[in-house]
Amino acid sequence: xxxxxAKNYEPQQPLMKWLDEKLPLPRLVYNAVGAGYxxxxxxxxxxxxxxxxxxxxxxxxITGIVLAMHYAANAxxxxxxxxxxxxxxxxxxxxxxxxxxxxxxxxxxxxLHIFRGLYYGSYKAPREMVWLLGVVIFLLMxxxxxxxxxxxxxxxxxxGAQVITGFFSAIPVVGEPIRVWLLGGFAPDDAALNRFxxxxxxxxxxxxxxxxxxxxxxxxxxxxxxxxxxxxxEQDTVPFHPYYTAKDGFGLGVFLLLFVALTxxxxxxxxxxxxxxxxxxxSTPAHIVPExxxxxxxxILRAFTFNFLxxxxxxxxxxxxxxxxxLLFFLPWLDSSPVKSSTYxxxxxxxxxxxxxxxxxxxxxxxxxxEQPYVIMSQLAAAYYFAHFLIILxxxxxxxxxxxxxxxxxxAVLAKHADKSSASATA
Amino acid sequence: xxxxxxxxxxxxxxxxxxxxxxCKGNRMASETNLNAGIEDGVRxxxxxxxxxxxxxxxxxxxxxxxxxxxxxPSADVLALSSTEIDISAIxxxxxxxxxxxxxxxxxxxxxxxxxxxxxxVPLGDLRDPQTLAERTKTGKENxxxxxxxxxxxxxxxxxxxxxxxxxxxxxxxxxxHGSHYDTAARIRKGPAPKNLTVxxxxxxxxxxxxxx
Ligand code: HEM
Ligand code: FES
Numbered sequence: 001x002x003x004x005x006a007k008n009y010e011p012q013q014p015l016m017k018w019l020d021e022k023l024p025l026p027r028l029v030y031n032a033v034g035a036g037y038x039x040x041x042x043x044x045x046x047x048x049x050x051x052x053x054x055x056x057x058x059x060x061x062i063t064g065i066v067l068a069m070h071y072a073a074n075a076x077x078x079x080x081x082x083x084x085x086x087x088x089x090x091x092x093x094x095x096x097x098x099x100x101x102x103x104x105x106x107x108x109x110x111x112l113h114i115f116r117g118l119y120y121g122s123y124k125a126p127r128e129m130v131w132l133l134g135v136v137i138f139l140l141m142x143x144x145x146x147x148x149x150x151x152x153x154x155x156x157x158x159x160g161a162q163v164i165t166g167f168f169s170a171i172p173v174v175g176e177p178i179r180v181w182l183l184g185g186f187a188p189d190d191a192a193l194n195r196f197x198x199x200x201x202x203x204x205x206x207x208x209x210x211x212x213x214x215x216x217x218x219x220x221x222x223x224x225x226x227x228x229x230x231x232x233x234e235q236d237t238v239p240f241h242p243y244y245t246a247k248d249g250f251g252l253g254v255f256l257l258l259f260v261a262l263t264x265x266x267x268x269x270x271x272x273x274x275x276x277x278x279x280x281x282x283s284t285p286a287h288i289v290p291e292x293x294x295x296x297x298x299x300i301l302r303a304f305t306f307n308f309l310x311x312x313x314x315x316x317x318x319x320x321x322x323x324x325x326x327l328l329f330f331l332p333w334l335d336s337s338p339v340k341s342s343t344y345x346x347x348x349x350x351x352x353x354x355x356x357x358x359x360x361x362x363x364x365x366x367x368x369x370x371e372q373p374y375v376i377m378s379q380l381a382a383a384y385y386f387a388h389f390l391i392i393l394x395x396x397x398x399x400x401x402x403x404x405x406x407x408x409x410x411x412a413v414l415a416k417h418a419d420k421s422s423a424s425a426t427a
Numbered sequence: 428x429x430x431x432x433x434x435x436x437x438x439x440x441x442x443x444x445x446x447x448x449x450c451k452g453n454r455m456a457s458e459t460n461l462n463a464g465i466e467d468g469v470r471x472x473x474x475x476x477x478x479x480x481x482x483x484x485x486x487x488x489x490x491x492x493x494x495x496x497x498x499x500p501s502a503d504v505l506a507l508s509s510t511e512i513d514i515s516a517i518x519x520x521x522x523x524x525x526x527x528x529x530x531x532x533x534x535x536x537x538x539x540x541x542x543x544x545x546x547x548v549p550l551g552d553l554r555d556p557q558t559l560a561e562r563t564k565t566g567k568e569n570x571x572x573x574x575x576x577x578x579x580x581x582x583x584x585x586x587x588x589x590x591x592x593x594x595x596x597x598x599x600x601x602x603x604h605g606s607h608y609d610t611a612a613r614i615r616k617g618p619a620p621k622n623l624t625v626x627x628x629x630x631x632x633x634x635x636x637x638x639x
Contacts, residue, residue, distance in 0.1 A: 159582065163603065166580030170620075181495075185504045186528040187576075195498070282524055282531045282575075284582040288603055302604050305618050312620040314579055370605040 002031065003038045005234040032219065038237035039244055040225035042413050048251035049113035054211065055252055056106035061204050063099040073197035075190045078153035079278045097267040103145050104270045105259050107293035110138065119352055121228055121340030126221040128332040133214040135328045137207055144203040147196040149291060156272050158279035159288045161188040170318040187281055227412045228340030236409040287369055295366030296359050299378040300324050302370055320382065327389050334389055337397035347400040355388050509639030522587040524575060527626060527638045531575030533587045537610060542568055544597065545611035555622045559611040562625050572628055572636065573612045577601040579619035584608060
């Protein structure tokens with residue numbers, strides 16, 4: 001669906017006409033990301049991150065397919081094959097560092113994309129499905145990145161696999177059999193490495209599929225915008241092409257600059273040195289930490305050090321960690337305020353920033369060793385995380401008095417410009 | 428009467444079919460045709476439909492079994508399941524690390540002090556109550572043989588090798604998330620729910636133990 005004033009695709013050349021009759025692929029592109037897709041005229045740069053995430057996925061798939069041509073998924077040689085990529089394969093170091101840092105860049109843009117949604121209320125009706133599919137993508141990304149990190153078969157790979165599959169052993173009764181089933185053994189070994197490689201190759205394509213659904217669901221109501229006011233008529237929109245192709249193109253350029261700066265100048269900045277030590281099943285590194293993008297969740301996992309009710313600490317930790325993500329599925333119904341954008345939600349806006357700080361604290365605790373004061377810090381921060389979604393948000397959305405809102409996107413835009421011109425007039 | 432009923436219970440397929448029929452006569456004809464063999468409102472076609480779909484469902488479910496089961500440990504992984512260890516060189520107070528089914532195993536020769544410490548603890552204080560005697564073989568209480576796999580998330584606890592920290596209770600300490608085990612390798616503090624697992628083993632002789 002689109003707005004009634006969307007431009008219609010009319011092929012001119014005979015070849016394009018012929019193609020349009022047989023397989024209307026250019027029409028699909030025209031209506032999805034071309035001149036045939038009207039978009040609110042006031043999107044800011046936070047609306048770039050979806051396209052950037054797509055670019056990051058493409059980079060992961062391309063570099064990943066190349067890596068897979070040189071990599072060997074066998075516990076005896078996996079580590080050496082990655083070193084072979086680094087030292088012997090032509091430009092292998094570049095491809096591998098691009099894949100490694102590409103994963104980090106992917107998570108950076110996805111986190112910004114998610115927090116954009118939280119700030120501007122993009123998860124609310126009529127875009128709940130877009131949000132739900134987004135959470136699914138996030139989960140798939142986490143599974144993919146985890147399994148990818150196991151492939152080089154260094155110390156962190158091995159112990160990451162051991163600890164993360166250990167989550168499942170927390171499930172009462174069937175937990176241990178499930179863990180053994182997942183690993184195909186009693187500890188991570190060949191069987192686990194091979195299946196992780198198989199799934200690590202598959203999941204990105206599943207992600208690509210869900211991304212298509214995500215965009216399909218988005219294109220039904222169309223993009224939201226920084227005011228959160230829905231599009232009312234034609235003057236609220238501009239065609240995606242050339243306006244947002246240009247804006248996204250610029251953003252992509254900036255993204256790629258940061259990406260290559262990281263890849264060329266500091267490729268191991270976000271990694272962990274212990275992963276350059278071959279896996280040793282008999283010795284755990286003194287301080288195991290997951291990749292940075294898992295730190296906040298790891299902190300929630302470790303926040304439970306005591307048994308509570310009839311459930312033991314270990315199971316609590318695992319439940320809390322999964323719940324912290326599963327919560328996001330319920331977000332559209334936890335926040336009942338009809339106002340989307342934080343711009344007009346003075347109270348919610350404050351709590352939004354507290355949440356951002358809270359997640360950063362969790363991240364910091366997740367990276368720190370399991371000792372005081374980090375344990376108590378992660379306990380408080382984890383408690384606040386849940387309180388934000390389960391207590392604060394429902395209450396705020398009931399008691400808050402929203403700021404006065406403009407009647408339309410155009411009015412908001414014109415008011416902003418009027419401010420600016422009057423400001424410059426007085427200056 | 429029958430037709431009215433069917434219209435209400437709604438068989439969309441049939442209704443759609445009927446509505447495209449051009450004239451009434453034809454409509455009657457197809458009606459009779461569809462109803463051929465009808466007894467008590469059940470059509471032969473319904474029966475065939477249910478039977479075929481159920482059969483296919485059972486078939487599909489049967490195929491899932493091998494697809495799920497292939498993930499379980501294969502025969503060669505299971506074949507590694509017994510290991511012999513010579514314990515003659517382990518002095519009192521020392522421990523060694525070996526491996527069984529690719530998992531680390533701690534064999535520890537407890538000192539009399541460590542044994543006394545373990546026996547002193549009231550069972551009520553324990554998260555996973557077990558006596559040292561229950562965790563060792565009769566007459567060989569000084570030989571504490573456990574998996575070196577933390578029951579929290581599976582790291583290898585420290586304390587087997589010389590100079591490694593042994594935690595607040597003198598047994599083992601898991602640095603991953605801070606679990607402390609006592610001299611009977613029982614969980615005392617931290618997130619782990621269970622004592623370190625005692626694998627199945629036997630003394631083949633006074634100095635040789637077979638695990639598995
Ligand atoms: C969602 C997209 C993807 C993410 C988030 C991702 C993430 C990762 C990560 C974090 C690593 C470990 C890097 C290291 O420490 O060396 C890795 C390794 C690897 N990935 Fe991916 N990956 C993705 C897509 C793919 C695809 C599509 C393929 C193949 C078709 C692939 C093939 C590989 C291979 C062969 C390795 C091991 C080599 C190495 O360690 O550098 N990846 N991946
Ligand atoms: S794995 Fe030992 S404390 Fe978590």
